[in-house]
Amino acid sequence: MAATTPKDVRQMYDDFTDPYARIWGANLHFGYWDDTNADASVDDATDRLTDEMIRLLDVDAGDRVLDVGCGIGKPALRLAKARDVRVTGISISRPQVDQANSRAIAEGLAHRVSFAFADAMDLPFEDASFDAVLALESLHHMPDRGRALREMARVLRPGGTLAVADFVLLAPVEEEKKKVVDAFRAGGGVLSLGGIEEYESDVRQAGLVVTASEDISTQARPSFSRTAEAFELARPQVEPFMGADGLNQMISTFRALAEVPEAGYLLLGARRP
Numbered sequence: 377m378a379a380t381t382p383k384d385v386r387q388m389y390d391d392f393t394d395p396y397a398r399i400w401g402a403n404l405h406f407g408y409w410d411d412t413n414a415d416a417s418v419d420d421a422t423d424r425l426t427d428e429m430i431r432l433l434d435v436d437a438g439d440r441v442l443d444v445g446c447g448i449g450k451p452a453l454r455l456a457k458a459r460d461v462r463v464t465g466i467s468i469s470r471p472q473v474d475q476a477n478s479r480a481i482a483e484g485l486a487h488r489v490s491f492a493f494a495d496a497m498d499l500p501f502e503d504a505s506f507d508a509v510l511a512l513e514s515l516h517h518m519p520d521r522g523r524a525l526r527e528m529a530r531v532l533r534p535g536g537t538l539a540v541a542d543f544v545l546l547a548p549v550e551e552e553k554k555k556v557v558d559a560f561r562a563g564g565g566v567l568s569l570g571g572i573e574e575y576e577s578d579v580r581q582a583g584l585v586v587t588a589s590e591d592i593s594t595q596a597r598p599s600f601s602r603t604a605e606a607f608e609l610a611r612p613q614v615e616p617f618m619g620a621d622g623l624n625q626m627i628s629t630f631r632a633l634a635e636v637p638e639a640g641y642l643l644l645g646a647r648r649p
Contacts, residue, residue: 382468382495385517385565389469395450395617399610402479404447405513405541406599406641408592418602425541425596426451426460429512432539432588432645433461439507442531444496444524445514449476449489454487455510464506466494496524504533511549512542521575523566525582529648538584544572546593546640556632557639563626572642578610579646588645596641600634 396404400418405420408428416424429451435441437460440519443452446465467473477490477562494500496511496518509528518524528538549557560566576586604627606615615623633639 378508382517382567384520385567386468389467392617393448393469393472393475394615395610396456396473398517399614400603401607402448402450405451405600407509408595409598410595418606421598423454425467425483426454426512428592428643429539429541430455433508433510433537434645435461435508435537439463440464440505441508441510442499442501442506444511444526444528445517446476446491446507447470447512447527448472449479449649451510451587452476452489452491453479453483453485456485461507463489464501465489465491466496467491468493468534469496472498477607489601496527499527499531501531503530504536506531506536506541507533510536511542513541513543515540515542516568519567521583522578525578525584529582529584532584534648536648537580537587538644538648540575540642540644540646542575542577542642542644544575544640545568545569545638546591547573547638549636549638552635556629556636559625560628560633560639563614563629568604572640574582574593575642575644579644584646584648586644588643590643590645591640593637593640597634600630602638603636604628604630615635 408425409421439461440461441461443465446452446467452463452465457526470493473491473493480486480489515521607627
């Protein structure tokens with residue numbers, strides 16, 4: 377299924393969160409591999425990326441954090457345990473929200489971590505109501521990334537921090553590679569994709585000060601091939617959900633993306649003045 381509108385993205389997560397989580401794990405995002413964890417499992421590498429985001433957030437005990445695009449809750453719960461903070465997660469997928477709240481209850485953290493159905497383009501929160509905002513692989517789903525960033529800036533208190541992890545293009549791509557990138561856009565609900573400088577500009581135009589901009593493409597790129605391998609191994613379980621053609625398209629796209637050096641990954645930190 378092509379996911380080319382916000383409604384498509386919602387349907388994609390409603391339909392495929394369960395099979396994806398069974399195959400890839402409860403972190404519905406890429407992993408981070410470097411010389412210190414080159415042999416790490418997908419679970420460990422995706423936790424490592426969450427930890428890199430926690431580092432950028434720079435929050436203190438008792439702070440209130442908004443997780444935009446919370447998935448099924450694992451990053452928010454990891455953050456809450458690591459820094460003793462309160463977290464509100466949002467998603468446009470009601471099944472994700474239900475699963476995330478169930479996880480919070482199961483881990484005994486429902487008094488500090490909760491999840492709700494909400495749209496990042498129109499956040500249902502008062503101005504300056506959060507000490508930090510986390511957007512882990514969610515902004516590329518926004519049809520207007522600038523508007524989403526302005527909403528995040530609005531709900532941040534002065535001095536509050538933003539941490540973003542997302543896909544970027546490191547350079548223009550030639551025609552053959554562009555076909556691969558376009559397939560990734562359509563299949564993955566990628567509604568906004570640009571370069572690092574463009575991302576930084578959008579953050580500044582939202583009224584935030586960029587404090588960190590880290591190209592971690594090398595560390596994240598193994599996720600492309602790891603995803604393809606995981607779904608190939610789980611073909612009997614996932615094919616009923618995706619169909620043979622959809623699964624084959626996904627696997628071939630991720631394998632091809634592993635060979636596209638322009639397909640990059642950015643960690644970005646910012647602060648509201």
